[in-house]
Amino acid sequence: MEKALIVSEIVKKIRGKEVLKNVTFEVEKGQLLVLLGPPGSGKTTLLKIIAGLEKQDSGSIYINGERVDDIPPYERKVSMVFETLALYSNMTVYENIASPMIAEKKPREIIDKKVKEIASILRIEHLLNRRADKLSGGERQRVAIARALAKEAEIYLLDEPFSNLDAKIRYALRTEFKKLKTMLGKTLVLATSDPLDALALSDTVVFIEKGVIIQKNPPVELYYKPIRLDISRYLTGKILNEVVLKKKTDGGKTIITSELDVVISESVSRDIQDIPVENIILTSHPDNTMIEKSVENCDGLKIRGRFLGYEYRGSEFLVFAEYKNHLFKALKYEKPLVDFNEPVDICIKREGLNFYDLDTGTLLR
Amino acid sequence: MVSVKIDSVSKSFGNVQALRNVSLEIMNGEFFAILGPSGCGKTTLLRIIAGLEKPTKGRIFFDEIDVTDVPAEIRDVSMVFQFYALYPTTVYNNIALPLRSKGLSPSQVHERVVEIAKLVGIESILNTHVDRISVADKQKVALARAIAKQPQLYLLDEPLTILDPVSRVIMRAELKRIQKELKQTIIYVTHDQIEALTLADRIAVMNFGVVEQVGTPLQVYDYPETVFVGWFLGEPGMNFIEANVEPEVLKISGKPVVRERKIFEDLRRKGYEKILIGFRPEHVKISKTPSTYLNGKAVIEGVVRVVEFMGTYYVVDVESDGAEFKVKMDPRSFTSLSINEGEKVWCTIPLDKILFFDSNNNKRINIGGSDG
Numbered sequence: 001m002e003k004a005l006i007v008s009e010i011v012k013k014i015r016g017k018e019v020l021k022n023v024t025f026e027v028e029k030g031q032l033l034v035l036l037g038p039p040g041s042g043k044t045t046l047l048k049i050i051a052g053l054e055k056q057d058s059g060s061i062y063i064n065g066e067r068v069d070d071i072p073p074y075e076r077k078v079s080m081v082f083e084t085l086a087l088y089s090n091m092t093v094y095e096n097i098a099s100p101m102i103a104e105k106k107p108r109e110i111i112d113k114k115v116k117e118i119a120s121i122l123r124i125e126h127l128l129n130r131r132a133d134k135l136s137g138g139e140r141q142r143v144a145i146a147r148a149l150a151k152e153a154e155i156y157l158l159d160e161p162f163s164n165l166d167a168k169i170r171y172a173l174r175t176e177f178k179k180l181k182t183m184l185g186k187t188l189v190l191a192t193s194d195p196l197d198a199l200a201l202s203d204t205v206v207f208i209e210k211g212v213i214i215q216k217n218p219p220v221e222l223y224y225k226p227i228r229l230d231i232s233r234y235l236t237g238k239i240l241n242e243v244v245l246k247k248k249t250d251g252g253k254t255i256i257t258s259e260l261d262v263v264i265s266e267s268v269s270r271d272i273q274d275i276p277v278e279n280i281i282l283t284s285h286p287d288n289t290m291i292e293k294s295v296e297n298c299d300g301l302k303i304r305g306r307f308l309g310y311e312y313r314g315s316e317f318l319v320f321a322e323y324k325n326h327l328f329k330a331l332k333y334e335k336p337l338v339d340f341n342e343p344v345d346i347c348i349k350r351e352g353l354n355f356y357d358l359d360t361g362t363l364l365r
Numbered sequence: 366m367v368s369v370k371i372d373s374v375s376k377s378f379g380n381v382q383a384l385r386n387v388s389l390e391i392m393n394g395e396f397f398a399i400l401g402p403s404g405c406g407k408t409t410l411l412r413i414i415a416g417l418e419k420p421t422k423g424r425i426f427f428d429e430i431d432v433t434d435v436p437a438e439i440r441d442v443s444m445v446f447q448f449y450a451l452y453p454t455t456v457y458n459n460i461a462l463p464l465r466s467k468g469l470s471p472s473q474v475h476e477r478v479v480e481i482a483k484l485v486g487i488e489s490i491l492n493t494h495v496d497r498i499s500v501a502d503k504q505k506v507a508l509a510r511a512i513a514k515q516p517q518l519y520l521l522d523e524p525l526t527i528l529d530p531v532s533r534v535i536m537r538a539e540l541k542r543i544q545k546e547l548k549q550t551i552i553y554v555t556h557d558q559i560e561a562l563t564l565a566d567r568i569a570v571m572n573f574g575v576v577e578q579v580g581t582p583l584q585v586y587d588y589p590e591t592v593f594v595g596w597f598l599g600e601p602g603m604n605f606i607e608a609n610v611e612p613e614v615l616k617i618s619g620k621p622v623v624r625e626r627k628i629f630e631d632l633r634r635k636g637y638e639k640i641l642i643g644f645r646p647e648h649v650k651i652s653k654t655p656s657t658y659l660n661g662k663a664v665i666e667g668v669v670r671v672v673e674f675m676g677t678y679y680v681v682d683v684e685s686d687g688a689e690f691k692v693k694m695d696p697r698s699f700t701s702l703s704i705n706e707g708e709k710v711w712c713t714i715p716l717d718k719i720l721f722f723d724s725n726n727n728k729r730i731n732i733g734g735s736d737g
Binding site: 167 | 402403534535537538541542558559562563582586596597598599600601602645646647670671673674675676677680682691693695696706
């Protein structure tokens with residue numbers, strides 16, 4: 001596969017502090033790569049370096065195989081949308097989207113065709129004659145994306161393009177954005193701190209923290225096998241189930257204990273036998289967990305807890321149970337018929353369990 | 366405990382009309398949620414019920430007594446806001462203050478403080494200064510103080526928003542339990558559909574100052590009265606596709622999808638030529654092999670445009686000759702079917718999961734008298 005972008009060993013210091021530490025990754029042509037990380041992880045700085053708006057201290061950027069470190073931003077063939085949306089407020093939406101193409105001295109009919117094509121995918125055709133200062137937040141966001149994508153570029157860089165939008169609009173815009181990417185076949189790098197943006201949109205997710213790339217995977221792999229416990233927690237927004245186990249060997253026999261009085265199935269015991277650390281934390285998603293009055297054959301971890309309630313989410317129920325101040329969550333498609341405080345079995349299935357070292361947070365299995 | 370009647374209430378702030386002719390009846394002991402996006406007028410409505418705002422038009426009744434002109438302080442309501450405001454003293458004093466102002470003796474105050482603290486689950490921190498307790502506990506103290514007032518009505522404005530997800534779940538369960546024990550009327554304002562669907566006995570869904578629908582959580586989710594309610598509830602919301610009502614069939618983009626005589630005959634009798642069909646993304650079954658007409662089911666042929674992985678589920682966007690809709694799938698079904706963008710698919714939807722809407726006024730059309 002041809003590489004549209006290569007980021008090679010980028011180091012950047014700001015006021016003496018290293019904000020990017022040897023960052024390296026590649027993006028294939030037509031792919032959407034999401035840089036995911038908490039605020040302050042260096043995502044925006046990295047995008048600016050790719051765009052040529054900031055200079056790295058060392059390392060190189062290659063666009064379509066060409067090293068662009070000494071090429072000014074306007075000659076790099078990149079287009080960038082910032083979190084702060086700067087539209088020309090005295091111009092119409094049409095003029096805003098057309099502006100980069102007018103600057104590129106494109107023929108009028110080509111500009112017209114392109115503006116209409118992008119406006120149609122982003123569903124802003126009805127706004128084309130409206131002035132930019134008369135737009136709502138969601139509309140401004142769409143126009144800013146449209147303008148960035150109207151520009152002829154090899155790579156499109158987007159910094160938190162869906163921030164400050166309410167959940168419903170964000171949802172809709174994400175889909176339209178992904179469609180746009182598929183239909184136009186563009187290469188995109190999108191920076192976000194929202195895991196759902198990363199999971200829903202990307203071909204590849206690069207998880208970045210404090211200027212270091214921690215993990216790079218397709219979204220499904222990242223979601224199911226994060227290499228660190230904190231990434232897993234970050235991705236799942238606290239709906240992760242966690243159980244701490246202690247492993248001890250006594251006279252050749254392995255003893256597994258837990259303050260949660262867990263009943264461990266034979267298969268999971270065998271899994272743990274092979275693990276070389278003493279303090280283990282097991283995690284699982286709510287869709288691999290059951291909370292029922294009684295679970296007979298639980299291949300995994302079974303805990304007797306009390307039922308706390310559920311969230312009715314329309315198409316499903318997120319069920320909650322508690323034991324010794326630990327909260328457990330399970331996804332269910334029928335309404336749970338259990339009363340508040342009633343004892344329940346919590347079965348965290350072996351399928352989908354991840355094993356982490358409690359002390360270092362690294363994935364063991 | 367009190368019943369509340371809101372009768373044709375409107376409210377304007379300058380040129381902005383925040384509420385338009387809102388009428389609601391909230392029953393004695395009911396947990397009633399007012400749900401809507403920001404700016405829909407829900408907080409204004411709550412403030413009018415509390416007496417903190419005067420309606421421009423319309424009346425408010427508590428137990429059939431007109432309280433529209435009764436000042437807030439004698440309406441006997443307790444409000445709990447998103448941001449708690451506590452007195453800078455101990456938890457105990459915060460709860461005791463409203464009791465002391467009622468003229469209770471010190472021993473009565475003590476007895477009641479302990480009782481309420483137990484109910485809310487903060488008896489272990491009674492002597493702690495509020496500056497040293499967690500956010501969740503602060504919100505519990507705010508609630509305890511509201512209970513101490515022994516009001517006839519509780520008004521809660523997004524009280525759980527600032528809590529972390531775990532505390533929110535526990536507080537939700539506690540709130541429901543407390544309401545059951547106190548048997549009090551609660552009006553709860555929120556923009557969070559999960560909160561409303563989970564907690565409320567009934568929900569009023571609002572948009573642009575108008576009540577779009579009032580119903581139980583199941584009614585508003587399964588049988589939305591308007592396109593807005595269908596779209597607003599659910600993640601993702603309900604799909605709406607334009608369909609033509611033809612003599613023997615309902616067509617989407619020129620292709621037949623529904624052949625049930627009862628449906629198109631009724632629609633035609635009512636004079637509809639174009640309608641919107643609404644269905645929830647989770648009610649669509651996707652297949653990669655052709656599905657022909659099935660009794661009791663609608664079949665839509667289409668192409669997968671976008672696949673989005675949302676962690677606990679997938680959303681598949683299907684396009685059928687310009688019409689688009691979303692399909693929600695659990696990860697297991699998605700993986701076993703293995704769908705790719707650009708692939709042709711056949712989508713079936715049980716007819717009892719399809720609703721019909723008037724494309725002019727966006728309201729649901731009642732087919733054959735059935736009404737959820």
